[in-house]
Amino acid sequence: MMRPGTEAELAEIVRDATGPLRIVGGGTRSVGPTGGEAVSTAGLSGVRLYEPGALTLVVGAGTSLGEVETVLAGEGQALAFEPSDMRGLLATTGDSTIGGVIAANASGPRRIQAGAARDFALGVRFVDGAGEIIKNGGRVMKNVTGYDLVKLMCGSWGTLGVLTEISLKVLPAPKSRACVLVYGLSVGDAVEVMSRALGSPYEVTGAAHAPVGVDGHPVTMLRVEGFEAQVAYRAAEIAKLAGDGAVIESDPDKVAAGWAWVRDVGALQGGAGDIWRISVKPSDAATVVEAIGAEAVMLDWGGGLIWARMAEGTDLRARMHVPGHATRVRGGGDVPAFHPQNAGVAKIEAGLRARFDPRGILNPGLMA
Amino acid sequence: MEMPKPDDMILNRKDAIVAALQEVLPSDAVIHDAFETKAYECDGLTAYRCPPLAAVLPASTEEVAAVLKVCHRMGVPVVPRGSGTSLAGGALPTEDSVILGVARMNDVIETNYADRYIRVQTGRTNLSVTGAVEEDGFFYAPDPSSQLACAIAGNIAMNSGGAHCLKYGVTTNNLMGVTMVTMDGEVIEIGRAHLDAGGLDLLGVICGSEGQLGVVTEATLRILPKPEGARPVLMAFNSNEVAGECVSDIIKSGILPVAIEFMDRPCIEACEAFAKAGYPMCEALLIVEVEGSEMEIDAQLAQIMDIAARNDPVEMREAKDADEAGRIWLGRKSAFGAMGQINDYMCLDGTIPVSALPEVLRRIKQMSAEYGLDVANVFHAGDGNMHPLILFDANKPGDLELCEAFGADILRLCVEVGGCLTGEHGVGVEKRDLMSDQFDPADLEAQMRVKDVFDPAWLLNPAKVFPLAASRDRRHA
Numbered sequence: 001m002m003r004p005g006t007e008a009e010l011a012e013i014v015r016d017a018t019g020p021l022r023i024v025g026g027g028t029r030s031v032g033p034t035g036g037e038a039v040s041t042a043g044l045s046g047v048r049l050y051e052p053g054a055l056t057l058v059v060g061a062g063t064s065l066g067e068v069e070t071v072l073a074g075e076g077q078a079l080a081f082e083p084s085d086m087r088g089l090l091a092t093t094g095d096s097t098i099g100g101v102i103a104a105n106a107s108g109p110r111r112i113q114a115g116a117a118r119d120f121a122l123g124v125r126f127v128d129g130a131g132e133i134i135k136n137g138g139r140v141m142k143n144v145t146g147y148d149l150v151k152l153m154c155g156s157w158g159t160l161g162v163l164t165e166i167s168l169k170v171l172p173a174p175k176s177r178a179c180v181l182v183y184g185l186s187v188g189d190a191v192e193v194m195s196r197a198l199g200s201p202y203e204v205t206g207a208a209h210a211p212v213g214v215d216g217h218p219v220t221m222l223r224v225e226g227f228e229a230q231v232a233y234r235a236a237e238i239a240k241l242a243g244d245g246a247v248i249e250s251d252p253d254k255v256a257a258g259w260a261w262v263r264d265v266g267a268l269q270g271g272a273g274d275i276w277r278i279s280v281k282p283s284d285a286a287t288v289v290e291a292i293g294a295e296a297v298m299l300d301w302g303g304g305l306i307w308a309r310m311a312e313g314t315d316l317r318a319r320m321h322v323p324g325h326a327t328r329v330r331g332g333g334d335v336p337a338f339h340p341q342n343a344g345v346a347k348i349e350a351g352l353r354a355r356f357d358p359r360g361i362l363n364p365g366l367m368a
Numbered sequence: 369m370e371m372p373k374p375d376d377m378i379l380n381r382k383d384a385i386v387a388a389l390q391e392v393l394p395s396d397a398v399i400h401d402a403f404e405t406k407a408y409e410c411d412g413l414t415a416y417r418c419p420p421l422a423a424v425l426p427a428s429t430e431e432v433a434a435v436l437k438v439c440h441r442m443g444v445p446v447v448p449r450g451s452g453t454s455l456a457g458g459a460l461p462t463e464d465s466v467i468l469g470v471a472r473m474n475d476v477i478e479t480n481y482a483d484r485y486i487r488v489q490t491g492r493t494n495l496s497v498t499g500a501v502e503e504d505g506f507f508y509a510p511d512p513s514s515q516l517a518c519a520i521a522g523n524i525a526m527n528s529g530g531a532h533c534l535k536y537g538v539t540t541n542n543l544m545g546v547t548m549v550t551m552d553g554e555v556i557e558i559g560r561a562h563l564d565a566g567g568l569d570l571l572g573v574i575c576g577s578e579g580q581l582g583v584v585t586e587a588t589l590r591i592l593p594k595p596e597g598a599r600p601v602l603m604a605f606n607s608n609e610v611a612g613e614c615v616s617d618i619i620k621s622g623i624l625p626v627a628i629e630f631m632d633r634p635c636i637e638a639c640e641a642f643a644k645a646g647y648p649m650c651e652a653l654l655i656v657e658v659e660g661s662e663m664e665i666d667a668q669l670a671q672i673m674d675i676a677a678r679n680d681p682v683e684m685r686e687a688k689d690a691d692e693a694g695r696i697w698l699g700r701k702s703a704f705g706a707m708g709q710i711n712d713y714m715c716l717d718g719t720i721p722v723s724a725l726p727e728v729l730r731r732i733k734q735m736s737a738e739y740g741l742d743v744a745n746v747f748h749a750g751d752g753n754m755h756p757l758i759l760f761d762a763n764k765p766g767d768l769e770l771c772e773a774f775g776a777d778i779l780r781l782c783v784e785v786g787g788c789l790t791g792e793h794g795v796g797v798e799k800r801d802l803m804s805d806q807f808d809p810a811d812l813e814a815q816m817r818v819k820d821v822f823d824p825a826w827l828l829n830p831a832k833v834f835p836l837a838a839s840r841d842r843r844h845a
């Protein structure tokens with residue numbers, strides 16, 4: 001595995017490459033082609049600048065997620081988009097890197113309220129497929145100077161360029177949190193309750209439903225965060241909205257553990273089969289769950305995100321029948337991992353790949 | 369400011385071009401009379417004017433596609449237009465271009481409260497999007513001060529922001545999907561009512577592309593439940609440094625206000641003279657607003673005032689009710705109008721890291737003395753987006769040029785301290801030639817490649833965003 005220690009070395013490796021390159025952050029993902037020569041970003045690590053008073057952090061792309069989170073926690077701040085730890089679900093090891101998280105636009109439960117990884121990426125430096133070093137965005141929160149290639153790089157899975165440095169907007173970590181729990185709901189009723197909560201002014205920062213919860217029964221979870229009095233007030237209001245039988249959990253450890261379980265898709269860990277991640281509008285969730293015939297499902301984002309474990313090789317998309325998209329995050333077979341795009345979008349995507357990676361050497365075929 | 373020389377081949381074919389447009393649009397939707405096209409000669413950057421060859425006002429995505437097919441076939445540049453409030457000259461035409469205005473396309477297509485989105489045609493004004501949902505307790509968060517007039521079309525093209533973006537983000541954070549027509553007339557659907565459109569984040573790159581990648585005709589926007597309430601506190605300080613420290617302390621304490629606005633002495637004085645808001649006379653004013661229930665607001669304002677108290681404020685005023693809140697906001701909201709009363713002014717919008725605030729204000733003051741032009745500063749302090757207003761006299765020969773040179777120096781300073789040329793108004797023609805101060809050739813090349821993909825012939829709003837010299841070969845290819 002090649003391990004450039006500087007951006008310039010990386011650029012040289014890419015320029016001189018004669019065949020495909022496989023970009024490796026922490027290596028915690030499990031889909032995509034395994035061919036090509038591996039290039040590790042581990043040497044491009046370290047905190048370059050952190051200004052807590054301006055809510056900005058600039059880090060090398062190979063910095064481990066753990067290190068980033070520790071540095072932020074030191075100032076009572078955090079990555080608001082709550083990236084998951086997928087090692088349990090994907091049966092992988094290693095430490096995720098911030099570059100891998102941004103390349104995957106990986107966001108957890110708080111995405112529903114705070115936004116996705118792409119919403120917190122302020123600037124990037126990257127090496128494109130021709131070995132050219134490019135910067136875009138910056139380290140300030142408001143910036144419309146030129147095209148937003150930062151967003152384009154987020155979620156491009158290393159197919160348009162290798163990220164070397166990332167500027168992030170960070171937020172204060174909530175001081176306190178509570179969870180409102182409702183047991184025994186059907187998927188349809190759960191989505192209805194979650195929509196009601198998310199349509200309230202109480203800033204629900206997590207809304208998830210597991211038909212089979214930790215104790216084997218259906219559980220719907222609504223999270224509120226803030227300062228202590230605020231959390232108590234909001235949890236009580238949400239409990240009223242959620243209806244009879246809603247209970248409030250305010251033990252900090254239990255709340256944290258519950259949401260880590262949601263974030264890391266605990267309900268689907270273990271067991272054989274393919275893992276799918278489906279994005280639909282929440283009110284379509286019940287229909288989709290009904291239609292796909294999964295072995296196990298879990299809903300996040302108020303129903304807008306469905307995690308499903310399917311029998312190996314199933315073409316889940318053929319059963320979806322609603323607008324949205326589905327990605328297979330674990331498993332193989334003939335069905336493509338990434339959702340095929342409509343013709344107009346596919347043409348533009350192909351054009352962008354041809355311009356940013358003219359030789360087709362960066363993670364070739366990964367998103368196809 | 370230089371614009372490309374109009375293409376005589378196009379000017380000479382005006383009749384044929386107009387006839388072809390009339391074939392695909394109702395007759396009242398094609399404006400070509402020299403008197404009437406004057407209405408489209410400029411946007412909010414009124415120092416630059418040029419009537420277009422013609423203006424068209426399609427009423428549907430199909431009509432937009434038909435217009436673009438005609439212009440594509442005939443090789444005519446197209447400048448998309450929403451409400452024409454751009455302060456960067458984004459909607460400024462050239463003599464050989466067709467203005468494509470989406471003002472007739474202003475319907476609400478769908479509202480969905482359970483899934484919290486609204487789908488609109490993009491000619492709809494920003495404020496009327498909120499207007500369509502507010503009775504049901506929802507709002508559309510990005511709120512540019514021009515929201516009464518500006519259209520969602522322009523908001524998407526400029527990735528516009530507002531006073532509340534510290535908490536709610538700007539347009540790109542609230543956009544879920546678009547219908548867009550590319551220059552060759554193809555209609556493309558990107559995203560919809562689900563989160564994070566699959567594949568590459570094309571939505572992210574279209575937002576903020578200043579009408580250069582396609583004409584956006586419909587948009588799905590995220591709507592949010594209205595907060596229970598909001599109230600500001602006003603805090604006066606004896607130096608910019610201390611006010612800047614206070615902002616940083618508030619943010620570090622873990623509170624996330626919805627807005628932190630900053631005004632310096634020249635701005636306070638002008639607002640006082642104009643709006644008589646009763647502001648204390650001091651070097652720097654902060655207005656900090658928080659949201660929530662009464663209890664939540666009280667608790668947060670108390671904490672903010674505690675922090676401010678440690679920074680030696682001259683005065684603090686907490687708004688106890690809507691009336692007092694209104695009075696605190698009155699001066700800030702009339703800042704631009706107040707400046708307009710005194711003088712002609714140019715509004716800049718560079719962004720800086722918040723920590724650089726005192727240094728930047730000090731250097732602006734120095735430059736102001738050197739150029740002999742006064743500057744007042746209003747500032748979205750939470751996010752570092754500055755709005756220095758340079759006062760000049762449009763009737764005095766040379767003053768506009770002097771003002772522009774001063775403005776350019778301020779923007780270079782923003783870049784030098786780690787910020788950028790524009791936080792929300794966009795590059796347009798105004799900052800086009802400063803782009804090389806922020807970006808290396810390779811950075812600009814990467815951005816222009818994106819336009820190559822969407823608009824290979826460079827017909828859509830071609831002479832904007834990139835320095836003319838950098839885009840010349842592409843525009844003439």
Ligand SMILES: Cc1cc2nc3c(=O)[nH]c(=O)nc-3n(C[C@H](O)[C@H](O)[C@H](O)COP(=O)(O)OP(=O)(O)OC[C@H]3O[C@@H](n4cnc5c(N)ncnc54)[C@H](O)[C@@H]3O)c2cc1C
Binds near residue numbers: 277329
């Ligand atoms: C299909 C799929 C969907 C996922 N969805 C989510 C989700 O919704 N939420 C969530 O929290 N997590 C999600 N994950 C997990 C997510 O992949 C990881 O959180 C993160 O990518 C791991 O970082 P890593 O450093 O281990 O990346 P790796 O496993 O090393 O790489 C992940 C991908 O990013 C690329 N990459 C890595 N570093 C760089 C770089 N510096 N520049 C450019 N490209 C780079 C790799 O080539 C690879 O394609 C998903 C994983 C998969 C496989």
Ligand SMILES: Cc1cc2nc3c(=O)[nH]c(=O)nc-3n(C[C@H](O)[C@H](O)[C@H](O)COP(=O)(O)OP(=O)(O)OC[C@H]3O[C@@H](n4cnc5c(N)ncnc54)[C@H](O)[C@@H]3O)c2cc1C
Binds near residue numbers: 412512520522579
């Ligand atoms: C008094 C005043 C206050 C302002 N305050 C703010 C503020 O607080 N925050 C802020 O961000 N901005 C502000 N602005 C700037 C301006 O209002 C915004 O840039 C706004 O989004 C422009 O919208 P518009 O509909 O008027 O667009 P226009 O001026 O018509 O066009 C702007 C750009 O959008 C492109 N465009 C228009 N329609 C389309 C379309 N359908 N498809 C693709 N591209 C299109 C144009 O080509 C042009 O490049 C202010 C302006 C004024 C005059």
